[in-house]
Amino acid sequence: MGKNELQPENWVDRYADYLFNFTRVRVGDDDVAKDLVQETFISGLKASERFKGQAAERTWLVAILKRKIIDHYRKSNSLKGKTEVRMSYPVHGDQEGDWLEAQAADPESIRENDRIENNELGVAIQNCISMLPEKHARVFTLKTVQGWSTEDVCNELEITSSNLWVMIHRARTSLMECMNEHWFKNT
Amino acid sequence: MISCKEAAFISSKNQYREANLKERIQLWMHLLACKACAAFARRNKQLTQLCKEASVKMLSPEEKKEMKALIEQS
Numbered sequence: 001m002g003k004n005e006l007q008p009e010n011w012v013d014r015y016a017d018y019l020f021n022f023t024r025v026r027v028g029d030d031d032v033a034k035d036l037v038q039e040t041f042i043s044g045l046k047a048s049e050r051f052k053g054q055a056a057e058r059t060w061l062v063a064i065l066k067r068k069i070i071d072h073y074r075k076s077n078s079l080k081g082k083t084e085v086r087m088s089y090p091v092h093g094d095q096e097g098d099w100l101e102a103q104a105a106d107p108e109s110i111r112e113n114d115r116i117e118n119n120e121l122g123v124a125i126q127n128c129i130s131m132l133p134e135k136h137a138r139v140f141t142l143k144t145v146q147g148w149s150t151e152d153v154c155n156e157l158e159i160t161s162s163n164l165w166v167m168i169h170r171a172r173t174s175l176m177e178c179m180n181e182h183w184f185k186n187t
Numbered sequence: 188m189i190s191c192k193e194a195a196f197i198s199s200k201n202q203y204r205e206a207n208l209k210e211r212i213q214l215w216m217h218l219l220a221c222k223a224c225a226a227f228a229r230r231n232k233q234l235t236q237l238c239k240e241a242s243v244k245m246l247s248p249e250e251k252k253e254m255k256a257l258i259e260q261s
Contacts, residue, residue: 008258011258012251012254012255012258013251016246016251016254017245017246020244020245020246021243021244024244030244034246034250037254038257041254041257041258042257042258042261045258045261121237121240121241122241122242122244124241125237125238126243129243141245143203144203144235144238145238145243145245146245150203150205165196165199165200166196168199168203169196169199169200172199172234173195173199175234176227176230176231176233176234179234179237180230183237
């Protein structure tokens with residue numbers, strides 16, 4: 001695994017939907033979920049010099065997001081919501097100033113964590129969609145998740161309908177394989 | 188008789204109920220004869236089912252634009 005680099009300019013396009021679904025199954029409120037994802041990106045940006053490139057970019061953002069979710073629950077559980085909760089970095093010796101990525105450096109363990117988290121169907125599908133080529137993911141999402149008509153998708157993306165069906169078919173074929181690997185084998 | 192490649196393609200199109208009558212008949216005939224494609228079609232239908240059950244939700248392009256703007260500001 002080579003060094004990873006952060007590319008904040010691509011974060012929203014690449015990870016927003018994944019992180020959003022990851023969050024909404026945990027907090028049960030779409031608006032809150034959106035805010036937490038937003039905060040995660042901003043915290044990620046501010047903490048970017050602490051990113052050491054050991055973990056994948058997305059794993060790193062998920063680690064930050066988890067802190068935000070815990071934070072959210074602490075705030076909403078505290079009386080009158082007045083208690084301020086400050087999250088701190090682990091402060092034992094060498095680990096000072098590290099995000100969780102230090103503990104997730106082993107690619108195998110990243111996969112272990114992914115497997116547990118993917119136990120929610122929506123997140124699993126979203127995860128598989130995020131592995132598709134960007135344009136295929138876009139076409140598949142508009143058509144299948146948003147339920148757009150073929151004509152609307154073609155107009156929006158300026159493609160022909162035969163083009164659309166080729167992309168849909170390829171996307172579905174990859175998704176079937178991916179879901180077989182990540183979903184059916186674990187349930 | 189259509190090829191397996193064509194059959195798989197029509198099967199995907201059929202998940203959105205947009206295969207025409209001729210295509211549906213061709214697919215049906217093919218699936219009767221070809222077990223591999225029948226299995227593919229079953230999995231294809233299963234994927235459609237999963238997507239329905241999952242309630243995956245995407246952020247709208249406006250929401251994403253907003254997010255990008257906020258990130259750039261900070």
